[in-house]
Amino acid sequence: MTGYWGVARAIMGREFLRFVHQRERFLAALVRPLIWLLVFAAGFRAALGMSIIPPYDTYITYETYIVPGLCSMVLLFNGMQSSLSLVYDREMGSMRLLLTSPYPRWWLLFCRLLGATLISVLQVYAFLAIAALFDITMPLWGYIAVLPGLVLGGLMLGALGLVLSSFITQLENFAGVMNFVIFPMFFLSSALYPLWKMAESSALLRDICAFNPFTHVVELIRFLLYLQINWSALAWVLGTTALFAAVAIRAYDPSRALMRRKG
């Protein structure tokens, strides 16, 4: 069994080294939420009135409201990024190398997923640290309590990325993922506006947001940052993670690219 841990360490170590070598990726992942936080939110704080809703027990600024959404955004982008690199690996052949390992395929994929998730989590903490420099802070213990939520959310979005990578046959199709997955998931969620606010404009929109698993990642993180557990969000995230992971492991077929090319 020691071999299993060795494989995990190697795959995660490789993800980490790759990440270290791609500093632009780290910067991009950091700049994106910061622009939202420092530019978009600053502009919107005047327009959007916030009422007191759980987990907050006082009036909060809009910047404070969108921090959990932006943490989730980092996880979302990274999940999709790792799906991109899976497609890339498949085309480049390093996935072939991985799969000639005698260890079970599901374990190899899981390690890959976990490695990518831990890197996302690092980026979230970097984002939270910069936000704190701008005086947008959470309860101190919240920074620790949120860790399991970030890992779980990261795994869910990474598993979604894995599912998508099974259906993306070519690297060029990745732009479609941006348009049809990332943007709708992000905007149709509670990341930028609370659901009750959404309901004021359209009940249907609100229902779509409530059904969007990304909303539940955001809410799980939001509550954990304030040392509370949102049980329904937790159940949603656990359930969707299991579902995506099951589909991903079943659908992940490295021969697909081969088949399409020949077919």
Place this chain on the structure above:
Amino acid sequence: MAELEVRDLGFRYGDKIALEDVSFARPAGSFCALLGPNGAGKSTLVSLLTRLLVAPDGHIILAGHDLEHAPRRALANLGVVFQQPTLDLNLTVRQNMRYFAALHGLPRKGLDAAIDAALDRLNMAERAAERVATLNGGHRRRMELARALLHEPRVLLLDEPTVGLDAASRAAIVAHVHDLADEGLCVLWTTHLTDEVRDTDHLLVLHQGRLLADGVTRDICGDQKLSDWFLSQTGGGA
């Protein structure tokens, strides 16, 4: 006993037959060239041997282990050099080797010594600390070969390993792998280049998904040169 045995192997992509009724067996200490024009089914066979694809029909037995029923033990005895490069360019040679070693569950104790020895055999020892991106094509291939041997497999599979290499690097790799076979490894070398095959090598010829020939090169070609014989049999498909 055969180190590599393929029995009644078949595979289809949808309606298109890629391999049909392929059977052969190769013992330890042999160099076997698998020759076939593009589209003959070589890549499919390699994908099946490395378990990237799973064949609905037939059996593959590596070092006595059935790939379908005991994949872990079978794959542990297989070393592969893929046609596509499978190196992390940003990592050093040693980091690439360590990554591979972990994927195969090799113990960390004594690993660096094993890596040094594997690289040394291919005159690559002094490059261990270099980033792969800085190596030329010939060195990268040699490194991939050293890596494929790190877990001491009994069967070595090379899928068109000389693609894109210059003449000197090609000759060096061909010669080195022949030496490995002489030392006891069971080697399967796929290619579409007839000049990589020696008269004394075992030869399998694949054409349109079927085995056209299985024997010693010299016996198969008779008086003809292999390239002439191959062209006459495959209709110039190469």
